Amino acid sequence: MIAPQAPQYNSTLLLSFCIDHSPQAGQGGRPFSLGATLGPIRRFFLRGIYHPPLGFLTFGILSDILDIRGYLKTLLHHYCEVIVQLRMDMDCVVIGAGVSGLSSAIRLLESGHSVRVMAREFSPDLVSDVAAALWYPFLAHPIEKTDRWGAETYTELMRLGEEEPMSGITMRFGREYLREVVELPGWRDNITHFRVLDSGEIPEGWIFGWEFESPIIEMHHYMPWLLQRTRDLGGKIEECVVEDLAGITAEVIVNCSGIGARELCRDTEVKPVRGQIIYIDQDPGFGRFDQQPETLTYTIARRDCTVLGGTAQSDDWSLELRDSDRETILQKCEAVWPELDRSKIIGESVGLRPSRSEVRLESEKINDTLIIHNYGHGGAGVTLSWGCADEVVSLIEES
Numbered sequence: 001m002i003a004p005q006a007p008q009y010n011s012t013l014l015l016s017f018c019i020d021h022s023p024q025a026g027q028g029g030r031p032f033s034l035g036a037t038l039g040p041i042r043r044f045f046l047r048g049i050y051h052p053p054l055g056f057l058t059f060g061i062l063s064d065i066l067d068i069r070g071y072l073k074t075l076l077h078h079y080c081e082v083i084v085q086l087r088m089d090m091d092c093v094v095i096g097a098g099v100s101g102l103s104s105a106i107r108l109l110e111s112g113h114s115v116r117v118m119a120r121e122f123s124p125d126l127v128s129d130v131a132a133a134l135w136y137p138f139l140a141h142p143i144e145k146t147d148r149w150g151a152e153t154y155t156e157l158m159r160l161g162e163e164e165p166m167s168g169i170t171m172r173f174g175r176e177y178l179r180e181v182v183e184l185p186g187w188r189d190n191i192t193h194f195r196v197l198d199s200g201e202i203p204e205g206w207i208f209g210w211e212f213e214s215p216i217i218e219m220h221h222y223m224p225w226l227l228q229r230t231r232d233l234g235g236k237i238e239e240c241v242v243e244d245l246a247g248i249t250a251e252v253i254v255n256c257s258g259i260g261a262r263e264l265c266r267d268t269e270v271k272p273v274r275g276q277i278i279y280i281d282q283d284p285g286f287g288r289f290d291q292q293p294e295t296l297t298y299t300i301a302r303r304d305c306t307v308l309g310g311t312a313q314s315d316d317w318s319l320e321l322r323d324s325d326r327e328t329i330l331q332k333c334e335a336v337w338p339e340l341d342r343s344k345i346i347g348e349s350v351g352l353r354p355s356r357s358e359v360r361l362e363s364e365k366i367n368d369t370l371i372i373h374n375y376g377h378g379g380a381g382v383t384l385s386w387g388c389a390d391e392v393v394s395l396i397e398e399s
């Protein structure tokens with residue numbers, strides 16, 4: 001049988017490569033005459049390719065003669081060293097200590113990079129602390145990416161809920177009500193429970209809806225847990241205002257400045273979408289939602305209270321609580337939860353969602369520094385956090 005050319009060439013290359021990379025080469029190692037030995041070995045080896053049992057025998061004999069196992073071991077060792085160096089070496093600064101910044105910092109630290117988190121404000125003074133917080137892609141684009149980041153985050157939040165009790169994550173059922181029949185969300189196959197509601201399960205005023213199971217993230221537990229995890233992994237925390245990305249000395253800067261990116265990157269696409277919420281000491285059993293920006297209604301049952309919302313007021317910078325908004329929220333929630341008892345209200349809050357036409361998750365180079373932007377998550381910063389953090393790490397590895 002005439003052996004085809006390609007494997008012949010490859011086997012020769014393989015043998016020459018092993019010989020050239022021998023740990024003994026040039027160090028007084030075993031003498032070896034390539035011309036005299038290669039022909040018969042190559043023929044024997046080629047036969048082995050087409051007859052597997054003979055192949056194993058050939059490899060065994062060659063291993064003993066040429067110490068191929070030794071060469072392979074050395075090669076593998078060098079390869080692993082290179083990989084470890086690649087994974088260990090980057091000196092990273094993360095700007096922002098919100099959910100996006102800390103999740104990114106944790107993933108970078110877990111991947112072996114060194115991390116400094118620089119932020120102007122910390123928990124509990126961030127919009128991340130105001131988040132209600134339900135896993136649900138809302139007010140964030142582009143859908144094909146947010147569905148993927150959302151699905152990855154769902155899995156991670158569920159795992160944290162099971163394995164890290166201090167993170168404050170529980171799984172709850174909720175029902176989304178809609179005023180028109182719409183296409184089912186793309187993320188429905190990536191969550192633990194999703195079904196379309198029967199007409200008898202939909203309150204008056206709505207005509208369509210679905211039930212889903214989703215993580216509820218109690219941010220007053222989750223934010224301290226994220227910060228502690230960052231510290232435990234060796235991350236350094238620094239309070240400071242960053243005026244200019246070019247002024248930071250680091251190999252990599254991960255920009256998670258949320259609404260601060262408007263000034264820091266002169267990105268006028270970043271706009272606030274104001275959200276006001278109410279805390280009530282009463283449990284609705286299952287969450288009830290109408291999450292269209294114009295009619296936004298939600299009852300998010302945490303273990304300590306239920307969060308009622310909401311408002312989505314675009315380009316509104318006010319952090320003052322408004323009586324009119326409180327009344328609107330209560331009326332909207334009573335429509336989906338008639339048993340709501342106003343005497344059980346225990347507090348309220350307001351925050352500005354860092355909205356953008358699209359989440360900005362991309363890299364650029366300024367001088368020799370790699371910048372990864374990760375901001376503009378709108379009403380879904382928690383929902384997308386781990387998926388985006390994983391992509392931050394991938395972008396660094398690809399660079």
Ligand SMILES: Cc1cc2nc3c(=O)[nH]c(=O)nc-3n(C[C@H](O)[C@H](O)[C@H](O)COP(=O)(O)OP(=O)(O)OC[C@H]3O[C@@H](n4cnc5c(N)ncnc54)[C@H](O)[C@@H]3O)c2cc1C
Pocket residue numbers: 095096097098099100101118119120121122126127128129130131132133134135136240241242243256257258259260261264274275276277309310350351352353354375376377378379380381382383384
């Ligand atoms: C009422 C309400 C309800 C919400 N509910 C949900 C929900 O149920 N689910 C969900 O997924 N999301 C929800 N969100 C949205 C969520 O809160 C945000 O998407 C998320 O918190 C954004 O996180 P971030 O880390 O990007 O920004 P932030 O939390 O704002 O953090 C930004 C960080 O950057 C720092 N920074 C900014 N500029 C600079 C600078 N120049 N120098 C140094 N540091 C700087 C800040 O100090 C801060 O540390 C809700 C929001 C609101 C208002």
